[in-house]
Amino acid sequence: MNKNPAPSSCTYFILTPKDRLSVYFYWDDQQSFVQAVNIAKEQVFDLENIRQWAEEEQELEKFTVFERSYKYLQK
Numbered sequence: 910m911n912k913n914p915a916p917s918s919c920t921y922f923i924l925t926p927k928d929r930l931s932v933y934f935y936w937d938d939q940q941s942f943v944q945a946v947n948i949a950k951e952q953v954f955d956l957e958n959i960r961q962w963a964e965e966e967q968e969l970e971k972f973t974v975f976e977r978s979y980k981y982l983q984k
Contacts, residue, residue: 926954927962930975934968949979
């Protein structure tokens with residue numbers, strides 16, 4: 910009996926900075942903030958798109974903290 914699932918039966922979740930930031934924004938979850946920064950280091954993403962989304966969500970202050978941390982780690 911094959912115990913490995915078929916590829917069509919698997920669901921993969923790709924975490925994005927925006928996904929983790931939403932948890933940080935809405936529940937002030939610090940672990941999600943750290944995850945967002947770490948994911949951002951490893952992925953290509955649209956920072957301006959996230960800035961616009963944060964502005965719409967009235968979370969620019971938290972976005973600014975994220976942006977500073979992300980840019981610091983890019984040095």
